Amino acid sequence: MFHDPAHGCCLTVAALLIAAACGAPSRQPADPIAAMTPADLAHGRRLFESQCADCHGATGEGGRGANLAVPHLKYAPDNAALFRVIMSGIDGTEMPAVRGFADRDVWHVAGYVRTLGRTAAVTLPGNARRGEKLYASLQCASCHTINAQGGTLGPDLTGVGVRRNAMFLRDCLVDPAKTLPENFVMIRARTLNGREVRGIRVNEDTFTIQIKSLDGQFSSFRKTALASLDKLQETPMPSYRGRLFGPNLDDLVAYLASLRGGL
Amino acid sequence: MRIAAALMLAGACAYAQAPYERIRQAWREPANWLTYSGSYDAHRYSALGQLTPSNVGRLRPLWVYQAGEQEIEVSPIVVDEVMYISEAPIGVTALDIHTGRSLWSWIRPTPADLTTIGYGRVNRGVAVLDNLVYVGTLDAHLMAFDSRSGAIRWDTVVADYRSGYGITAAPLAINGKVITGVSGGEGGIRGFIDAYDAKSGKRLWRFWTIPAPGEPGHETWAGDSWKTGGGPTWLTGSYDPELNLLYWGTGNPGPDWNGTKRGGDNLYTCSLVALNADTGKLKWHFQFTPHDDHDWDATEIPVLLNTTVRGRKRKVVAMANRNAFYYLLDRATGEFLLGTPFAKQTWAKGLDDHGRPQVLPGTSPSQKGSLVWPSMHGATNWPSPAFNPKTNLFYVPVREMGSYYFSWDVEYKPGARFTGGAERALPADQASGAVRALDVSTGERRWDFRLHTPPWAGLLTTGGGLVFGGTNEGNFFALDAVSGKPLWDFQTGGMIEANPISFAIDGKQVVAITAGHSVFVFGLQ
Numbered sequence: 185m186f187h188d189p190a191h192g193c194c195l196t197v198a199a200l201l202i203a204a205a206c207g208a209p210s211r212q213p214a215d216p217i218a219a220m221t222p223a224d225l226a227h228g229r230r231l232f233e234s235q236c237a238d239c240h241g242a243t244g245e246g247g248r249g250a251n252l253a254v255p256h257l258k259y260a261p262d263n264a265a266l267f268r269v270i271m272s273g274i275d276g277t278e279m280p281a282v283r284g285f286a287d288r289d290v291w292h293v294a295g296y297v298r299t300l301g302r303t304a305a306v307t308l309p310g311n312a313r314r315g316e317k318l319y320a321s322l323q324c325a326s327c328h329t330i331n332a333q334g335g336t337l338g339p340d341l342t343g344v345g346v347r348r349n350a351m352f353l354r355d356c357l358v359d360p361a362k363t364l365p366e367n368f369v370m371i372r373a374r375t376l377n378g379r380e381v382r383g384i385r386v387n388e389d390t391f392t393i394q395i396k397s398l399d400g401q402f403s404s405f406r407k408t409a410l411a412s413l414d415k416l417q418e419t420p421m422p423s424y425r426g427r428l429f430g431p432n433l434d435d436l437v438a439y440l441a442s443l444r445g446g447l
Numbered sequence: 448m449r450i451a452a453a454l455m456l457a458g459a460c461a462y463a464q465a466p467y468e469r470i471r472q473a474w475r476e477p478a479n480w481l482t483y484s485g486s487y488d489a490h491r492y493s494a495l496g497q498l499t500p501s502n503v504g505r506l507r508p509l510w511v512y513q514a515g516e517q518e519i520e521v522s523p524i525v526v527d528e529v530m531y532i533s534e535a536p537i538g539v540t541a542l543d544i545h546t547g548r549s550l551w552s553w554i555r556p557t558p559a560d561l562t563t564i565g566y567g568r569v570n571r572g573v574a575v576l577d578n579l580v581y582v583g584t585l586d587a588h589l590m591a592f593d594s595r596s597g598a599i600r601w602d603t604v605v606a607d608y609r610s611g612y613g614i615t616a617a618p619l620a621i622n623g624k625v626i627t628g629v630s631g632g633e634g635g636i637r638g639f640i641d642a643y644d645a646k647s648g649k650r651l652w653r654f655w656t657i658p659a660p661g662e663p664g665h666e667t668w669a670g671d672s673w674k675t676g677g678g679p680t681w682l683t684g685s686y687d688p689e690l691n692l693l694y695w696g697t698g699n700p701g702p703d704w705n706g707t708k709r710g711g712d713n714l715y716t717c718s719l720v721a722l723n724a725d726t727g728k729l730k731w732h733f734q735f736t737p738h739d740d741h742d743w744d745a746t747e748i749p750v751l752l753n754t755t756v757r758g759r760k761r762k763v764v765a766m767a768n769r770n771a772f773y774y775l776l777d778r779a780t781g782e783f784l785l786g787t788p789f790a791k792q793t794w795a796k797g798l799d800d801h802g803r804p805q806v807l808p809g810t811s812p813s814q815k816g817s818l819v820w821p822s823m824h825g826a827t828n829w830p831s832p833a834f835n836p837k838t839n840l841f842y843v844p845v846r847e848m849g850s851y852y853f854s855w856d857v858e859y860k861p862g863a864r865f866t867g868g869a870e871r872a873l874p875a876d877q878a879s880g881a882v883r884a885l886d887v888s889t890g891e892r893r894w895d896f897r898l899h900t901p902p903w904a905g906l907l908t909t910g911g912g913l914v915f916g917g918t919n920e921g922n923f924f925a926l927d928a929v930s931g932k933p934l935w936d937f938q939t940g941g942m943i944e945a946n947p948i949s950f951a952i953d954g955k956q957v958v959a960i961t962a963g964h965s966v967f968v969f970g971l972q
Contacts, residue, residue, distance in 0.1 A: 234816065234853040234869040286564050286864045366875065389920035390899045391936045408933075 217263050220295040228296030231289060235282070244300035246349025248363070249279065253300045258346045258445065266294045277347065278365065308350055308438050310431065315439025318432060327420070330443060337384075337398060338421060339365065343445030353440045357428060360421035370416040371395055375409055384420070464594055465526045465575045467622040471688050477910075478951035480525040483572050483617040484831060485948065487686040488751035491833040493949035496911040497956040498971070503913055503925045503935045505971050509957060510547035512966040514540070515554070519961050520569045522617065522831075522905075522946040524580075529594070530959070532966060533570040533617070537584045539592055544952050547968065551597035557585050563613055564864050565633025571683070571829075571945075572617035574625060576645050581625050583614030589627055589643055601648035605629065610861050611636045617683045619693075621724060624651060628680025632698040632744065635865035638678035640695050640720075642727060652727030656680060656697045656715050664714035664732075672709035675859045677701035678716045682746040682829050685764070690779055692730055693722045694751065694764055698744035704812040704854045704868025705740065712737035717745045719766065721781060731781030735768045736804065740811050741794070741852060742823045742870070743769040748831050750841070754888040756784050765887060767832050767843040769825025772798065773890040787890040789883060790826035790845050794819050812854035812868050822850035822878075823870040824901070831905030831946045833914065834887060838928050841887040842914050846901030848878040875900065882906060882916050884931060894931035905946035907958065915958055917943025923960050923967065939967055 220228075233242065239249030246252065259274055260266035270290050273281035282290060319325070325334035328341045344353070356363045364370075371385045373395060383397035393413065395403045398420055407413065428436060465481055473479070473486040477494040484491050498506070517535035524531045529550060530542040538554030557568070563585060574581045579600055580592045586608040591600040605627065606612035611634025619626040624642045632638070638656040643649065656678030658664040668676060677700045684695035697720060700706070700713040717736040720729055735745045750765045756775060764778040771792035775785040783802035795804040810819050820826075824846060832843045850872045857867040872878070880898035885891065904917030913934070914926045923943060924936035941963015949958045957970040 230853070230855050231869060234851070234871055238871065286562050289864055388899060389938075390897070390918050390922050391924070391933070392938075 215263050216291045217295045217298055220292070224292050225296050225299060227289075228292030228294070231285075231293050232296050236293070239278070241349070244297065247352045248348065250347050251349040252297050255301045257297075257301070258343070263294060263298070266297065267291060270294055270297075308434070308441055310434030310436070310438030312435070312438040312442040315435035315437070315442075318436050319439055322436075337400065339368065341440065341443055343443060345441040345443040346445055350437055350441045354433065354437050356421070357433065357436065358423060358425040360419045360423055361417055364419050364421075368419070370418055370420065372412075372414045372416055373403070373405055373410050374412045375405070376411050381405075382416070464578050466577055467620075470576070470620070471622075477949070478954070479527065480523065480948045480950045482524070482574065483522055483619065483683045484685065484748060487621070487688065489685040489748050489831075490750060490752070490836070490908075491748075491831045491906065491946065492835055492908050492910070493956075494910040495949055495951060495956040496909070498909060498913055498925075498949075498958070499911040500913065500927045500932075500934055502971060503911075506925070506935055506937070506958070506969045507971075508937070509952070509968045509970045511968075512542055512547040512549075514964045514966070516964065517568065518942060518944065518964050520567075520571050520945045521961050521966075522572045523948055523959055523961075523966065524573055524575050525948070525950040526575050526594070530966075531573050531575060531580050531594070532961075533573050533582050535570060535964075536568045537570070537582075537586070539573055539580055539582050539590075539597065541580075541594070541597065542966070544950070544968075547966070551595075553592065553597045553599070558608065561586055561608055561613075562862065564611060564631070564862075565866070566613070566615060566630050566681070569615055570617075571615055574618040574620040576620035576625065579645065581618045581620060581645075583616060583618055583627050585613045585615070587612040587614055587629065589614070589618065589625065589641075589648065591625075591645075591648060603643060603648040603650070605641060606636075610634070611865075614681075616681050619683050619686065620645060621686050621688075621693075624724070626684070626693060626695075626724075628682065628684070628695060630679050630681040632677040632679035632681075632701060632742075633703060633864055633866050634862065635675035635677065635701045635859045636679065637674065637676055638680050638697060640680045640684075640693075640722065640727070642724075654720070654722055654727040654729065656718075656720070658714065667711035667714045669708065669710035675701055675865060676709070676713065676716065677703075679744070680746070681744075682748065685749045685751050686724065687751055687778060691724050692778070693724050694749040694778065695720055695722065696744070696746040696749060696766070698746050699739055699742045701865050702857050702867030703740070703742040704852060704866055704870070705857060706738055706811070709738075713739070717743060717770075719745060719749055719764065719776065719781075721778070733774075733776050733781050733783065733802065735766075735772070735774065735802075736770050740854070741770075741819065742866075743821075743825055745769065746829060747827060748829075750832060750834050751778055752834055752836075752887065754839075756888055765834070765841060767827050767841070767885075769821070769828060770794075770804070771821050771826035772804075773841075773843075773885060774802065775888070775890075776802075785888075785890060789843060789885055789890060789892070791820045791847055791849075792826065793849070812852035814854065816851035816853050816871065818849060818851050818873075820849040821846065822848040822872045823852070824848070824872075828903070829905075830903060830944070831907075833906040833908040835908040835914075835928050837910065837912070838884075838908075839887050840884040840893055840928065842906045842908055842928075843883045843885060844902045844904060844906055844916060845881040845883045846878070847880065848901050849873050880918075882914060882926060882931070884914075896926055896931045896933065903942070903944035904960075907947035907949060909949055909956075911956075915947040915949075915960070917945070917947070917960055917962065919943070921962060923947075923962060923969070937969070939963065939965070941965060
């Protein structure tokens with residue numbers, strides 16, 4: 185309590201500065217990536233290859249997961265954000281949080297990921313503007329949304345160029361069954377009284393399943409009311425193998441890869 | 448003065464809520480749940496028989512208590528109309544069992560520099576003895592609270608959390624003593640089991656799970672690797688009052704996935720140790736997974752029961768181990784009686800006549816990754832199994848999951864992760880779970896109830912013929928204990944990673960489970 189108004193302010197500021205200097209250590213250091221040793225990065229690489237490469241590729245080139253071999257990562261504009269993305273995942277996407285990693289481990293992975301960004305960017309064949317016209321003529325918007333326009337049966341493609349790499353996008357077009365996301369599995373349910381429902385599995389647990397039909401209707405079943413429940417290999421996404429190839433396929437891939445988000 | 452003294456004495460006696468003799472004979476009062484596993488023999492069995500297969504379909508929620516923001520893994524204690532739970536990150540709360548309303552609550556934050564390497568910021572429950580409630584904390588304290596008011600009676604530092612130690616397990620309160628283990632097997636600790644005087648908090652004895660030079664078992668560690676040997680003791684053990692033996696599981700050796708610099712069997716990691724409860728001296732040990740390099744801690748519940756093995760009546764300890772084998776050991780001597788797989792495993796041809804695994808080549812972690820069943824989290828884990836003496840079945844929450852195991856070099860640094868590798872589990876659609884009923888004396892499967900994903904919830908079984916369990920997707924459910932048929936389920940809206948209990952409110956049987964960050968109590972109309 186300061187009774188002298190003239191000095192109270194200065195003492196308060198000084199007290200705050202001293203408190204800040206002596207404060208309890210924060211959980212995240214300011215930017216440990218700058219001080220990382222080759223051993224730290226090697227550790228980060230080993231963790232990356234065992235935990236992350238499945239989705240992001242052995243050298244971060246992407247696949248089911250985003251291409252990390254780029255200088256700027258959309259969800260990680262700075263290193264603190266990159267730390268948070270690895271530690272906590274990205275809500276609404278397939279990027280999970282790590283489990284059982286100490287802060288130091290996460291920083292090592294982040295440091296290694298930043299080294300991937302120093303590789304040269306790859307130039308894709310194909311023309312994105314021609315690809316955009318192809319997207320319209322194939323009526324992809326009947327099932328897919330880009331920037332709030334289009335259908336909702338399939339995944340939202342706004343920013344798909346950030347989330348998936350070009351090779352994966354190509355596979356989505358010519359072999360969609362191979363690249364089907366976990367939350368777009370097709371199911372056929374037959375009830376005990378003979379009704380059949382086909383659609384995308386929205387959610388499932390030990391006792392119930394919720395399905396969204398191709399017309400957008402939700403159905404909810406207790407499994408005890410079902411005669412059968414089968415995962416189907418088919419997908420509502422048509423395969424363009426044999427229908428799209430060469431420059432046309434390159435153009436469409438280039439267009440999809442150019443979608444970096446932006447609403 | 449004499450009147451005042453007499454009144455004080457009377458008051459003190461009235462507060463002796465849960466003396467040792469009550470807990471020792473917990474089976475006499477199934478209306479309460481007096482210790483972590485329901486009884487010292489860890490059956491997680493309630494003798495209450497009001498809930499049966501014919502009426503369990505009418506179970507409905509009676510009340511819900513919502514704890515703080517974090518998910519909780521607590522198994523509650525109930526003594527004389529008060530429920531005691533631990534709360535995350537560090538706290539204890541007493542609830543009125545009629546309404547779920549808080550009677551008292553104490554919570555404090557964790558230190559800013561706390562790191563819990565290899566485990567979550569959780570606590571699995573409290574212990575009660577006389578008029579005190581005990582809890583272990585993430586920063587490795589053991590604390591005692593007055594059971595009526597929540598006033599702190601003592602606060603003992605068990606270990607230095609900055610060296611990787613913590614406590615997540617519920618303590619075990621026996622005669623005049625409180626027993627606790629420690630977490631930290633991924634931090635290169637040297638593990639131990641401690642006993643503290645229940646009234647004063649003074650340490651009575653310590654059993655190190657990693658023997659020092661000159662101590663028996665030290666020869667199973669190459670060089671100085673024993674110093675960071677691991678061997679955590681992070682799950683509540685069991686107690687046989689007649690033999691006066693504590694049974695406690697021990698965890699993995701460190702580093703978890705790289706055994707190259709710790710040649711030898713690495714005693715007493717991945718073992719069950721039987722300790723004299725008065726002195727902490729080792730009576731016997733049995734090692735389930737010698738020189739483990741998959742992180743298959745033997746910190747599963749040791750269940751004490753009497754059964755007939757190959758025509759002969761035996762007093763045994765039964766354990767469904769993380770390594771996918773179900774074991775029966777003589778609990779007086781540690782003699783290996785039986786061992787058989789209860790889930791898919793691809794790492795061992797079998798067990799020899801002494802219970803030692805015959806490890807298959809190519810199953811250790813490697814630079815490129817070795818595919819092995821079970822996964823690092825094992826075919827079962829800390830969630831409790833349950834034993835029903837009426838059905839003679841041993842119920843196990845089973846995880847059917849395989850993983851790639853990786854190994855690389857690592858250097859020990861205090862407070863840092865010391866695992867020497869990593870694990871990557873197979874995708875979710877290649878894993879599943881089950882409630883699996885085993886014949887207790889042979890380990891043969893009697894029935895299976897399949898779960899959508901490998902569970903993190905334990906089981907409870909009851910005298911009325913039911914088995915209760917939970918799922919990751921929030922379902923709390925009841926099965927017929929004889930057939931495994933599902934009879935009732937309820938969607939709690941939160942992941943269930945805890946063990947159910949049963950007790951009575953006004954003479955009526957209820958069941959309780961933690962789901963998400965809430966405690967649910969269910970009963971009939």
